[in-house]
Amino acid sequence: MKDSLLQYFGESEIAFDDFVIKTPSGSVLKDAKPVKLEPQVFTFLLLLIRHKDHIVSRDEIVAEVWSGKKASDDAIRALVKKLRIALGDNARAPTFLKTIPLKGYLFIMPVHIEFHQPDWWRSKFVMYGSYAVAIILITLLVQAQFGTFNQNERKLNQAAVVSIITHMKGSEVSPYLSKNDRLLFSHRGINDKSLQLYVKELNSAVSKRVTWDSADYVDGIFSSDASQAVVKRRNGSEESLILFNFDASFNVVSVETIQLDKAILSQHINAISYSQDDNNLYLFGEAKTDGALIVSGLLHNDSTNTSDVSLPQSGSVEYDTALNEEPYTAYTEVTNQNVDSHAQALNFGLIRYNIESTQSVILAFPMSKGARVIDAKESTDGEFLAVLIRDEKHADIYIQGLNAKETKLVKRVPQLSNSLVWAADSSAITFSTEVGELFNLNIAKQRLYQWNELPVKANEVVSQCGEYCFVIKESEADLINIVERPFVFNKPAYISTNQFSLTSNDRFPGYFENGNGIYFLSLSESALAIKRYIDNKGIESIYDLPKTSDINSFVLSPNENFFAGELDGRIFLYNLDMGTLLFLTSAASKNTNPVWLTDDIVLYQQAKSEGSVIYAHDVVSNKVKVQAKGLQFIKPVGKNQWLLVDEKSQAYLYKSIRGGSDGLKSKFELPVFSPDLLDESTKFADLDSINSSGFRVINNALFFISHHMGLYLMNRVELDTGEIESRDLGLQSVLPQFDIHPDMQKMLLVETSLAQSNLLKVDGLTLTTRQINQVVTETPSF
Numbered sequence: 001m002k003d004s005l006l007q008y009f010g011e012s013e014i015a016f017d018d019f020v021i022k023t024p025s026g027s028v029l030k031d032a033k034p035v036k037l038e039p040q041v042f043t044f045l046l047l048l049i050r051h052k053d054h055i056v057s058r059d060e061i062v063a064e065v066w067s068g069k070k071a072s073d074d075a076i077r078a079l080v081k082k083l084r085i086a087l088g089d090n091a092r093a094p095t096f097l098k099t100i101p102l103k104g105y106l107f108i109m110p111v112h113i114e115f116h117q118p119d120w121w122r123s124k125f126v127m128y129g130s131y132a133v134a135i136i137l138i139t140l141l142v143q144a145q146f147g148t149f150n151q152n153e154r155k156l157n158q159a160a161v162v163s164i165i166t167h168m169k170g171s172e173v174s175p176y177l178s179k180n181d182r183l184l185f186s187h188r189g190i191n192d193k194s195l196q197l198y199v200k201e202l203n204s205a206v207s208k209r210v211t212w213d214s215a216d217y218v219d220g221i222f223s224s225d226a227s228q229a230v231v232k233r234r235n236g237s238e239e240s241l242i243l244f245n246f247d248a249s250f251n252v253v254s255v256e257t258i259q260l261d262k263a264i265l266s267q268h269i270n271a272i273s274y275s276q277d278d279n280n281l282y283l284f285g286e287a288k289t290d291g292a293l294i295v296s297g298l299l300h301n302d303s304t305n306t307s308d309v310s311l312p313q314s315g316s317v318e319y320d321t322a323l324n325e326e327p328y329t330a331y332t333e334v335t336n337q338n339v340d341s342h343a344q345a346l347n348f349g350l351i352r353y354n355i356e357s358t359q360s361v362i363l364a365f366p367m368s369k370g371a372r373v374i375d376a377k378e379s380t381d382g383e384f385l386a387v388l389i390r391d392e393k394h395a396d397i398y399i400q401g402l403n404a405k406e407t408k409l410v411k412r413v414p415q416l417s418n419s420l421v422w423a424a425d426s427s428a429i430t431f432s433t434e435v436g437e438l439f440n441l442n443i444a445k446q447r448l449y450q451w452n453e454l455p456v457k458a459n460e461v462v463s464q465c466g467e468y469c470f471v472i473k474e475s476e477a478d479l480i481n482i483v484e485r486p487f488v489f490n491k492p493a494y495i496s497t498n499q500f501s502l503t504s505n506d507r508f509p510g511y512f513e514n515g516n517g518i519y520f521l522s523l524s525e526s527a528l529a530i531k532r533y534i535d536n537k538g539i540e541s542i543y544d545l546p547k548t549s550d551i552n553s554f555v556l557s558p559n560e561n562f563f564a565g566e567l568d569g570r571i572f573l574y575n576l577d578m579g580t581l582l583f584l585t586s587a588a589s590k591n592t593n594p595v596w597l598t599d600d601i602v603l604y605q606q607a608k609s610e611g612s613v614i615y616a617h618d619v620v621s622n623k624v625k626v627q628a629k630g631l632q633f634i635k636p637v638g639k640n641q642w643l644l645v646d647e648k649s650q651a652y653l654y655k656s657i658r659g660g661s662d663g664l665k666s667k668f669e670l671p672v673f674s675p676d677l678l679d680e681s682t683k684f685a686d687l688d689s690i691n692s693s694g695f696r697v698i699n700n701a702l703f704f705i706s707h708h709m710g711l712y713l714m715n716r717v718e719l720d721t722g723e724i725e726s727r728d729l730g731l732q733s734v735l736p737q738f739d740i741h742p743d744m745q746k747m748l749l750v751e752t753s754l755a756q757s758n759l760l761k762v763d764g765l766t767l768t769t770r771q772i773n774q775v776v777t778e779t780p781s782f
Helices: 003-009 039-050 058-065 073-087 119-146 151-156 319-323 336-343 675-680
Strands: 012-016 019-023 027-030 097-100 104-107 112-115 161-164 170-177 182-189 196-201 216-222 228-235 238-246 252-257 267-274 280-287 333-335 348-354 361-363 372-378 384-390 395-401 407-413 417-422 428-433 438-442 447-452 458-466 469-474 480-486 506-511 517-523 528-534 538-545 551-556 562-567 570-575 580-583 591-596 601-608 611-618 624-629 631-638 641-646 650-655 682-686 695-698 701-708 711-718 724-728 733-740 746-752 759-763
Touching (some): 019 039, 039 104, 058 104, 073 097, 170 458, 170 469, 182 216, 196 228, 216 267, 228 267, 238 267, 267 372, 372 417, 395 428, 407 438, 458 759, 480 506, 506 551, 506 746, 562 591, 562 601, 591 631, 601 631, 611 631, 624 631, 682 711, 711 733
Parallel strands (some): 170 216
Antiparallel strands (some): 012 019, 012 112, 019 027, 097 104, 170 182, 182 196, 267 280, 384 395, 395 407, 428 438, 438 447, 458 469, 469 759, 480 746, 528 538, 562 570, 570 580, 591 601, 601 611, 641 650, 701 711, 711 724, 733 746
16 A cells, blocks of 8 residues: 555545445455455555545556556556456446546545544654644745735635535436525436436435336426426427426425417427526427527516517528627517417527416527527526527527616627526626536626636536536446447357457447457547457557547458548548558548448548539549549449448449449449439438448348337348348447458447436636637627
């Protein structure tokens, strides 16, 4: 055990679950029976407990367990595996040790530590404590002398403290926190098919489940005192808003369906928030059919009759022009009297619904085509409404005066955002982004700042629980594993298959030509790499790629000399013999789905405004030729035979009259393919998705994976007849990436388990002193 851990624990007794650890002797007991741990594993366990509620990074593990010496990812994984075995933990559904992808490891089991400080520890404490006191006194004197003592600067040096609010196996969805710290959320367990509703006190270890049927309950919101909750119930294609009434112990008192206007019911309706006085609901309406008018609406109870006010017509409001209008009006009112005539026209809308009167008014915001309202919340003083609106590329925050009915502020934010919360004094808004960051919009300064020290990625910000404290939903982490299974069309009773112990994100597997190993792409905590596994030899890393998860294709050439793949929209080529990587395309265009035509020629698709174009690239001569127009995907599947996929993802088999791929070496001998050829082809499937690694040809048959009615299917298409046959792969989610062993007895699949996430309380964040400059839309002047 390392000195730093010895100094911290001294003579103590650590208890968790059925385990007891006694230090400094190092004895570990489970149910009073000794458990043997290797020294490094024991040190790792103490390190996790020492920093409980803090993600222990790879660097911290190496520094403590290996004293700062080099340690490979495989060594760390082996260490984690040994600890899991000793504790009886399951990586897929952890009880003790949770893997935080790309971050490290978190000990999630509650721990009780009883310290017994003997004389030797007390003497060390006095010695070190004297030094610490002296240093602090000197520091205070210097700061007093030079005026450098500053609370904000001190806070910058403090690490954020993370507390896990939910410890449930599975994923939390739609969290909402009331003013009195009561939490409402939806949860899907590991083996559950539906999302059920749960409630809990924020700091309680116990959650209560409210719903028990087979429907999904999502997008729930609490009233201020948590006595009411509005939740969306989704059962197949049927949707409704349910109002729950609770007593002080979270027991359900009554349940009723909210009755909305007929026109509003023609839309998909989600609950967003209560008003500050709890008299009104903010709802989000999304039309079930495409509307011609792209605006946002706010409905509320208002005695003013503005039925003579017309809504902006489609195309009459340009987004950039509207943002710079002087004076600026962000919305148009439509009261309950004419809501029926206008709500049908609203493609996306924000609805303010009066619970008692059920009356409505629409406020239509000018929005760009395709934009939608994501979130809306009233400020804590009830003066303003913050509305988050975004399209595929941009997100904007509107600060709307509720009484003056004018827009106070409009800001374009630097990242696409998905939720926002107000500060307690209504001076600022914090919002989360799709990349997991938290930003702060200061209303008075009209500037954006970033919250630092966030130790996890925030998928959603739920509430601000203090000046530097937030409740967040962490980003979900899918477990993606390569598995080897008996070939589904054979189903032998007895066969040995490999059960790989790889990282939590491995994909694009492919067998060697002789079948004695596999290639695959691996994203670990520290790197993205091409790796291979050889039977009886283990795993080795071949090449480290730029660290990004945006690799959507990865295919091996027929002669196993090259890999072609798509990295951030560019087609790259990796030479296995030379160990070199080069890009075939530039970043100026988006290129996808590389396919090997021969050992030297690779095909790839490029989306253009006039339609899809597929190019053939000769890697020897570096010549490029257009090979197909108006098709999304082409692949040779046999002698003079091709798989063609049109732009609607419909798959066809086409038999070429002239030269096929068999005799083609490095010359461009094929005609340009076009949609006209589909009339001469045999259609066999409508595809869910298209991926280079999602098609295999073996024994004169084409294989691909599809998803239908909750089932994943392996499909076989006979190339001679076009007949299709399917086999069930089960309920486990699989990606359209697979390979079939040369002997057709086994196959490789990429399985994804249910995303794992928790609700967290993060305290101790700090704002950057540097302003973020890319803030941009200018605030309209009044």
